[in-house]
Amino acid sequence: MAEPGWAKGDPIRTSDDYLESLRGRDLDVWLFGERVDEPLDHPIIRPSINAIAETFDLAERRPDLATAKSAITGERVNRFLHVTESVDDVVAQNRMQRELGRLTGTCFQRCVGMDAVNSLYSVTFDVDEAHGTQYHARFRNFLEMAQRQGYVLGGAMTDVKGDRSKGPSEQSDPDLFVRIVERRDDGVVIRGAKAHQTGCINSHWILVMPTMRLTASDRDYAVVCAIPVEASGLTYIYGRQACDTRAMEPGSIDVGNAQYSGQEAMIIIDDVFVPWDKVFLDGEHEFAAPLVERFTAYHRRSYVCKSGVGDVLIGAAALVADYNGVERASHVRDKLVEMNHLNETIYGTGMAASHESFRTAAGNYENDGMLANVCKHHVTRFPFEIGRLAQDLAGGFVSTLPSEAELTHERLGPLLDKYLAAKDGVPTEHRVRVLRLIENMTMGRNAVGYLTESMHGAGSPQAQRIQIARLADMEGKKEAAKRLAGIDDGTR
Ligand SMILES: Cc1cc2nc3c(=O)[nH]c(=O)nc-3n(C[C@H](O)[C@H](O)[C@H](O)COP(=O)(O)OP(=O)(O)OC[C@H]3O[C@@H](n4cnc5c(N)ncnc54)[C@H](O)[C@@H]3O)c2cc1C
Known part of the structure; x- marks a missing residue:
């Protein structure tokens, strides 16, 4: 007998699939000094998950607005995962974004991933042209998997940055920008922290990118890669918001918007291993500036x-x-x-x-x-x-x-x-x-x-x-x- 509803590994198509896909991931999430057992069931976190769920509902209700036919898979995919194939595709993103803002009254958290996909698509191509690397094909493979599975992608660009007058390699603590700490035969190990990460706990994958122009001495900071949200070594420290504890009180009036909210968290990346097929930039520091500019x-x-x-x-x-x-x-x-x-x-x-x-x-x-x-x-x-x-x-x-x-x-x-x-x-x-x-x-x-x-x-x-x-x-x-x-x- 077919299993009812979404089963681990199935493509995520509906908001119910999406909600179930988040359950039981045992993420290391912290809020008010306590480890959160299940973010999906937490009254403060749940409205932010609802806001992303709305992107799946819109795709079902208005496929013209919130999905597109992908040249990569040949199938219709959620527009947040789509690589723009025309001017109309870029314009349609804006129409969808306005509608989702109006539906939720908050940040629905998927734009960073969408914009990372489109900027990385062209930047990986340009790096390969200059260096004979294989990043673009790797990135397309990753994207094909993400499109087929219907994953939610987070975009992690902002480093914690320490002293703003200094570049990554000039900081007294080298971990204040995310960097490669080890290169192995099978991949790289990265360390650092990303701040203000929108919707990261509600995502399936995180695209890590450098945050600013880099120099030759910043080579180890020139890293772009995809890591699964449940990767070992990731800790999520939830950003509390004004009046957030009202969501824990009875009633639905004082919260103002009982259904939806945004989400930001700091991600501590404590020596996370990334296999080569998920690494899309490794040391080509001169491409950090074009990536930031394009993103x-x-x-x-x-x-x-x-x-x-x-x-x-x-x-x-x-x-x-x-x-x-x-x-x-x-x-x-x-x-x-x-x-x-x-x-x-x-x-x-x-x-x-x-x-x-x-x-x-x-x-x-x-x-x-x-x-x-x-x-x-x-x-x-x-x-x-x-x-x-x-x-x-x-x-x-x-x-x-x-x-x-x-x-x-x-x-x-x-x-x-x-x-x-x-x-x-x-x-x-x-x-x-x-x-x-x-x-x-x-x-x-x-x-x-x-x-x-x-x-x-x-x-x-x-x-x-x-x-x-x-x-x-x-x-x-x-x-x-x-x-x-x-x-x-x-x-x-
Ligand atoms: C709600 C929210 C959601 C976000 N979501 C994401 C996300 O999903 N992914 C992501 O990657 N990032 C995200 N960001 C991060 C956002 O891009 C940064 O907040 C922004 O780039 C500013 O960086 P900062 O917060 O470190 O501020 P700072 O860099 O500390 O800036 C503070 C002030 O200092 C000035 N300043 C900084 N550096 C210098 C300098 N060298 N010289 C002179 N002046 C300087 C700035 O102009 C600014 O006025 C989010 C931020 C917020 C607030």
Whole structure:
């Protein structure tokens, strides 16, 4: 008789398969000083798993949006695992990301893996061209396996970095950037730590990549490889979020978003063995910079996901204005217009970057770097302004509400129902719920994804300004000005 549901080793196709695939992995996960027995069943961790599960549900509901036919397997695969084969493929990623942001109101954690796949696809090709290595074929084999099995991939780029004024090999502790500590006949051994790793505990494989430009003396730090999440030697230290323990309380109001959250953890990599077939860069230090640049080009326009999250926050702000009876006030309408304007500016620049995609030497498609950096730079600011306006429209109760325990209290509940009421016909609970959602997204656990990740994820603001300066073609602009101003200084 066929085994019901998902069995270990079966391809993961549905959200139920995905949830079951995470069970019983005996990962070394730590939260509040305790080892977590089963992350899937932990009330603080589970909402982050739900957010990834939504990517599987969307693939079933909207295969046009969230799956694509892969040239590698010849089958339809989840779009997060797909190597872009056209401009439309790159654009479709953004459409999917907005929809998932809107569905979850948080970070659904799969963009890093998707962008790592696409940048590694072309960079491994370029390294092979330069060095006669075999990385691209190895990477394609890995990808074929991941696509066939439907795995979730995490992308681990950010090292802990120690003294920021020094490079990897200049640090007093050589482990502050992930490095190869041993090369063996059958593979390499790596050591170090990766910080802020989105969705790592909810993934099946982690793609390890260098975090910055490297020099010849950093050769051992020039390592790209895939490691299974359950590899021996990996420890995951969970990043706690504001108000996270509310998920351990009874009730569903105070959490704000009971279903979904993001997840970040620090990964300690304590001498983890990686066989050669999962090593995609070993010492070719000059390819670290192109990899970081290509990865961040993809990833910085992936932040259109925040426009989907922004849709939720704008909706919440409009709802609270309705409930308070001020929806017709001109300044309220104007604030909602401003929020939409900012939100669509994020989406517009990300989409523009994707529409301007070009074919790489490896054959996949990569978006425009300048527009992607402009998109991400907007993201470092606009969600904060949208959040400010949402708090403005919410009123002070966004941060002074009593808890659900009082709302349901025998004596206090009816009093609060009376005194927290707003417009006639609006149940007090609805008003409270939407206020808690705004709190969740601007100060609570989903502010990690909507605000801090917007600031630092895919690089802090200065990283985009450096790229914008590099890509701005200032000489070309000066020439254009000289031509129209009639300046002939002999340089043209
Ligand atoms: C919620 C969240 C999710 C994330 N998810 C992932 C993920 O999934 N995978 C991943 O790989 N990374 C992830 N990141 C990491 C992200 O890319 C980094 O946070 C970002 O690159 C900044 O690095 P940092 O946090 O070490 O900050 P720092 O590097 O310490 O930066 C702090 C400040 O110092 C400045 N600074 C840093 N170095 C220098 C220097 N040499 N000279 C001058 N100024 C400097 C920066 O510009 C910034 O203003 C995530 C981050 C967050 C917050």
